[in-house]
Amino acid sequence: xxxxxxxxxxxxxxxxxxxxxxxxxxxxxxxxxxxxxxxxxxxxxxxxxxxxxxxxxxxxxxxxxxxxxxxxxxxxxxxxxxxxxxxxxxxxxxxxxxxxxxxxxxxxxxxxxxxxxxxxxxxxxxxxxxxxxxxxxxxxxxxxxxxxxxxxxxxxxxxxxxxxxxxxxxxxxxxxxxxxxxxxxxxxxxxxxxxxxxxxxxxxxxxxxxxxxxxxxxxxxxxxxxxxxxxxxxxxxxxxxxxxxxxxxxxxxxxxxxxxxxxxxxxxxxxx
Numbered sequence: 001x002x003x004x005x006x007x008x009x010x011x012x013x014x015x016x017x018x019x020x021x022x023x024x025x026x027x028x029x030x031x032x033x034x035x036x037x038x039x040x041x042x043x044x045x046x047x048x049x050x051x052x053x054x055x056x057x058x059x060x061x062x063x064x065x066x067x068x069x070x071x072x073x074x075x076x077x078x079x080x081x082x083x084x085x086x087x088x089x090x091x092x093x094x095x096x097x098x099x100x101x102x103x104x105x106x107x108x109x110x111x112x113x114x115x116x117x118x119x120x121x122x123x124x125x126x127x128x129x130x131x132x133x134x135x136x137x138x139x140x141x142x143x144x145x146x147x148x149x150x151x152x153x154x155x156x157x158x159x160x161x162x163x164x165x166x167x168x169x170x171x172x173x174x175x176x177x178x179x180x181x182x183x184x185x186x187x188x189x190x191x192x193x194x195x196x197x198x199x200x201x202x203x204x205x206x207x208x209x210x211x212x213x214x215x216x217x218x219x220x221x222x223x224x225x226x227x228x229x230x231x232x233x234x235x236x237x238x239x240x241x242x243x244x245x246x247x248x249x250x251x252x253x254x255x256x257x258x259x260x261x262x263x264x265x266x267x268x269x270x271x272x
Contacts, residue, residue: 024118049125174192221260
């Protein structure tokens with residue numbers, strides 16, 4: 001497939017997602033929407049998907065996005081949003097008819113959907129322009145996967161959050177056990193640990209290393225509130241196989257757990 005990538009895509013927070021997209025199809029890069037519009041107008045070969053990397057709210061106008069859409073009306077439009085765009089739907093007017101993907105879900109949600117599109121499957125991009133965010137989310141739950149075998153530990157100080165995480169992983173096929181705090185003694189037989197780490201802080205990498213020592217051999221997935229690139233990078237260097245941002249969907253969680261249980265590199269916003 002042929003993908004047009006435009007906008008502020010050279011930022012660190014987009015690097016890992018851009019690299020993954022480049023492995024799926026041919027990527028045409030244009031650093032501005034104006035140059036992307038000129039490219040589409042002059043190129044006889046159509047594109048199958050357009051991805052706009054937006055670092056901050058208001059960086060590109062809805063009018064420019066609409067002109068870009070009219071140049072390739074059959075290509076789905078996706079906004080890959082930087083960390084400064086968190087909460088944009090409450091404080092600004094997001095582009096209408098554009099699928100929105102936060103930077104920390106690029107390697108999970110966006111890459112998955114691009115792979116499905118390349119394989120000729122129905123994707124969330126197939127939804128009509130008038131589809132709401134809720135309708136797009138419901139569409140993302142239609143894909144079914146085989147059960148995940150193995151044992152998983154959920155570590156969270158919050159009962160409701162721990163119960164939700166455990167129920168999601170249990171529904172995916174894994175046996176689960178909940179810990180409120182890091183156990184004092186080593187725990188054997190756990191393949192994956194889902195750690196509700198909360199807000200980013202300087203002490204989290206040390207806690208991550210301690211947890212890896214307690215759950216010997218287990219892959220640790222950290223869940224963070226409002227992470228930035230540096231937070232993700234620090235936790236990855238401390239040994240976490242993935243860092244996911246909250247709120248997250250069940251499919252994002254289970255796909256990351258599946259990859260970790262299989263011993264593969266898990267989805268993350270990490271840039272290196």
